[in-house]
Amino acid sequence: MRAETELRAALAGVLAVAAGVATGELVAAVVSPYASPYQAVAAFLVDQAPAFAREWAIDTFGTADKPALMVGVGAALLLLAVVAGIVQVRRPPWGVAVVAVFAGFGIVAALTRPTSEASFLLPPLTAGIVAGVVLVVLCAGSRTAPSEGGWNRRQFLTAAALVGAASAASTLVARQLSRAGDVLAERRRLVLPAPASPAEPIPAGATLQIEGATAFVTDNADFYRIDTALQVPRLSNRDWRLRVHGMVDDELTLDWDDLLAMTMTERVITLTCVSNEVGGDLAGNARWLGVPMRDILDRVGVSDDADMLLSTSVDGWTSGTPLAAVTDGRDALLVIGMNGEPLPLEHGYPVRQVVPGLYGYVSACKWVTDWEITRFDRAQAYWTERGWGVRAPIKTASRIDRPAPLSTQPAGRVLVAGTAWAQHRGISAVEVRVDDGPWRPAQLAEQYSIDTWRQWTFDWDAAPGQHTLYCRATDGAGRVQPEQRVAPIPDGATGWHSRVIRVADGQSG
Ligand SMILES: Nc1nc2c(c(=O)[nH]1)N[C@H]1C(S)=C(S)[C@@H](COP(=O)(O)O)O[C@H]1N2
Numbered sequence: 001m002r003a004e005t006e007l008r009a010a011l012a013g014v015l016a017v018a019a020g021v022a023t024g025e026l027v028a029a030v031v032s033p034y035a036s037p038y039q040a041v042a043a044f045l046v047d048q049a050p051a052f053a054r055e056w057a058i059d060t061f062g063t064a065d066k067p068a069l070m071v072g073v074g075a076a077l078l079l080l081a082v083v084a085g086i087v088q089v090r091r092p093p094w095g096v097a098v099v100a101v102f103a104g105f106g107i108v109a110a111l112t113r114p115t116s117e118a119s120f121l122l123p124p125l126t127a128g129i130v131a132g133v134v135l136v137v138l139c140a141g142s143r144t145a146p147s148e149g150g151w152n153r154r155q156f157l158t159a160a161a162l163v164g165a166a167s168a169a170s171t172l173v174a175r176q177l178s179r180a181g182d183v184l185a186e187r188r189r190l191v192l193p194a195p196a197s198p199a200e201p202i203p204a205g206a207t208l209q210i211e212g213a214t215a216f217v218t219d220n221a222d223f224y225r226i227d228t229a230l231q232v233p234r235l236s237n238r239d240w241r242l243r244v245h246g247m248v249d250d251e252l253t254l255d256w257d258d259l260l261a262m263t264m265t266e267r268v269i270t271l272t273c274v275s276n277e278v279g280g281d282l283a284g285n286a287r288w289l290g291v292p293m294r295d296i297l298d299r300v301g302v303s304d305d306a307d308m309l310l311s312t313s314v315d316g317w318t319s320g321t322p323l324a325a326v327t328d329g330r331d332a333l334l335v336i337g338m339n340g341e342p343l344p345l346e347h348g349y350p351v352r353q354v355v356p357g358l359y360g361y362v363s364a365c366k367w368v369t370d371w372e373i374t375r376f377d378r379a380q381a382y383w384t385e386r387g388w389g390v391r392a393p394i395k396t397a398s399r400i401d402r403p404a405p406l407s408t409q410p411a412g413r414v415l416v417a418g419t420a421w422a423q424h425r426g427i428s429a430v431e432v433r434v435d436d437g438p439w440r441p442a443q444l445a446e447q448y449s450i451d452t453w454r455q456w457t458f459d460w461d462a463a464p465g466q467h468t469l470y471c472r473a474t475d476g477a478g479r480v481q482p483e484q485r486v487a488p489i490p491d492g493a494t495g496w497h498s499r500v501i502r503v504a505d506g507q508s509g
């Protein structure tokens, strides 16, 4: 085959797949905000990925793991497109077969999403048909030998430009259609009710203002975000329902007005992700407004045999929470407000859960719409199906926040500061060790509650040279944080955080 034919074939493949994807997104935008075949394929891959692949992705890309996945899917599609074009010109109709296989994969992905409806078949199906037709036409026009009846260069480029422009236009229209701006506007207009039981005010002594230290309350914009949602669900409070069923006396379905009619409680609670590494920042502290989850359980009458609350989000994610943790008197909340605002969309708008003392994946279901009262020996949740621990109380953790790693400090007094947490047990001590020296007590900020983290400081009389600082905390039950390093999977990391600091020669600071 001539070089120009190859080039045309590759371009024909790319344009055909682009036209298919663009059509799929356009049809999806009409069908449902969750019907995008592109998103479905990416989400399918996330759900099927083994635990080590998830670990690797979080390690390698951090919080950019979602964009990285989307780019990866795009790159795979591009490669497929080039292959389909070349195969179609060399051995028609095998290029179309390649496209059909991928459209089939898109259909499987779209139909197996937890939120799927039969109509979700349409976007990948039309995508496949459009890609196939465009591929046949452009590849026929790619033949450059005069005897083969192909197009001349100008004809080919004109056709290519037309297909490209149509794809770009339909992508733009799809984006416009699916931008459900109303939910954002609804959230902006929303006025939260006042709590009948407000949070204790935060005393000055609990919130140290030290440069480089972690703030006691985390701003919404800085709050860590962890979830499997490639598209943040856009659920209007008008459409929100919580269906409570399973091992109960009376099923119950709450809507937004029902929820607002209940007694609102406000509490400051620190949330932590099980994937947090030693010294990591997948933890945040906020003032949450919501309804005690127990009040809802009281209304349905829970069977004595039940021990698990299986919560499902609007996008099909699930968490399994021990019922005991919801009913033992701790402030487990069905939350609508975060730091005085309605929940940000990415933190679960309109309604999520927050349960003090449990890692997020077993308790903090965002966009929650369904509660099944069940038993741990009958049901499993999203991450426990994938090898993570079933019951996951938060392990005691402490972290050095300042000075910055590998920074150079003047010799003399250096203020070290950090954060420690052991939610629902509280922190009773933090100690700091310099190199192989003795453990010495850090000064603790005032305890706000056993459900929140606690700041600490340590006055270090720093001698010149390079030093390693270590910290460890003791929880409210008197248990010292263990030294042994354990990876986050299956139920949370352990080990002491350390940080290397350089101290310059010269006079004290
Ligand atoms: N619907 C849904 N809720 C979810 C998750 C999720 O993937 N989907 N992830 C959980 C995990 S693992 C954590 S640590 C917390 C994080 O909450 P945040 O993103 O508001 O910090 O949400 C939990 N709730």
Ligand SMILES: [Mo]
Pocket (backbone or CB within 6 Å): 226, 272, 273, 274, 275, 359, 360, 361
């Ligand atoms: Mo998490």
